[in-house]
Amino acid sequence: MISKSLAVAKLNFRNMRLPYVITAIVIFVILVQDIILLLLAAGGVLKNYEDNMTVSIGNYFFMLLLLAAVLIPILHFRKMMNLGAKRNDFFNGCFVTYVIMAAVVSFLSVFLYYTYDSFVVSSLYKGGTLDILYWFGWSRNGAVVAFFQQFAFLLLLASAVHTLSAAQDRWYGWVADMVIIAIISVFTPIASLRVFLSGFFYLIIFNEIVILQIIVCLILAVAIYMLNKVILARKAI
Numbered sequence: 365m366i367s368k369s370l371a372v373a374k375l376n377f378r379n380m381r382l383p384y385v386i387t388a389i390v391i392f393v394i395l396v397q398d399i400i401l402l403l404l405a406a407g408g409v410l411k412n413y414e415d416n417m418t419v420s421i422g423n424y425f426f427m428l429l430l431l432a433a434v435l436i437p438i439l440h441f442r443k444m445m446n447l448g449a450k451r452n453d454f455f456n457g458c459f460v461t462y463v464i465m466a467a468v469v470s471f472l473s474v475f476l477y478y479t480y481d482s483f484v485v486s487s488l489y490k491g492g493t494l495d496i497l498y499w500f501g502w503s504r505n506g507a508v509v510a511f512f513q514q515f516a517f518l519l520l521l522a523s524a525v526h527t528l529s530a531a532q533d534r535w536y537g538w539v540a541d542m543v544i545i546a547i548i549s550v551f552t553p554i555a556s557l558r559v560f561l562s563g564f565f566y567l568i569i570f571n572e573i574v575i576l577q578i579i580v581c582l583i584l585a586v587a588i589y590m591l592n593k594v595i596l597a598r599k600a601i
Contacts, residue, residue, distance in 0.1 A: 372449055372457020373464065376436055379443070383431035391424050398484055420481050420495035422473035426518070429465050433522045436461065437530035437592075441599065451596045458526065459589055466518040473497065474511045500569050509574055516581035517568065523589040530595045 444454050481493050497503040502510040571577035
């Protein structure tokens with residue numbers, strides 16, 4: 365079972381050309397922009413740029429995870445079945461894929477935040493960077509803890525996106541979409557209901573009890589992903 369799950373994960377990574385290309389293009393463009401601005405600043409050409417902010421380059425790797433979570437259940441399922449994989453192999457292999465991706469993306473984000481971002485901010489963007497490590501408060505806990513907080517959150521995000529994408533060809537997928545839209549539309553403007561929505565986001569993002577935030581995200585990630593058992597059982601090849 366483990367070998368088959370790893371084989372599915374390996375095939376997932378091999379067949380994610382579109383997410384790789386899109387993410388690489390965006391990051392390349394941002395790098396070129398930063399290099400040009402740094403050269404202009406060093407030459408004294410760039411003026412009055414000190415208060416500007418930029419999005420952390422590490423956050424652009426989130427696109428890779430999100431695009432993969434959208435495309436894998438839509439494009440990879442039938443390919444895997446035609447190659448002889450079982451539904452359970454696909455179920456386990458995809459989760460392994462997201463665990464690895466969440467870990468890699470989280471590591472890259474944390475590493476770039478403390479290296480590249482620090483250099484660019486000190487040299488160019490005096491206003492700082494728009495980075496979830498900072499805005500979610502995870503950076504206050506140090507690099508190691510921030511990695512695990514971000515990893516757990518990204519795994520939850522990937523599980524939710526994968527599950528929604530996998531269900532889109534069935535009626536309950538559309539129902540789930542409408543329920544999510546309804547919750548956001550109804551809970552946001554009503555103060556008494558908004559408390560529950562903000563409380564949920566506090567629990568999975570801003571929770572000051574770090575271990576609780578990580579555990580809640582991991583439990584929700586597994587619970588949501590388990591819904592794919594039902595979805596895969598009814599999915600046509």
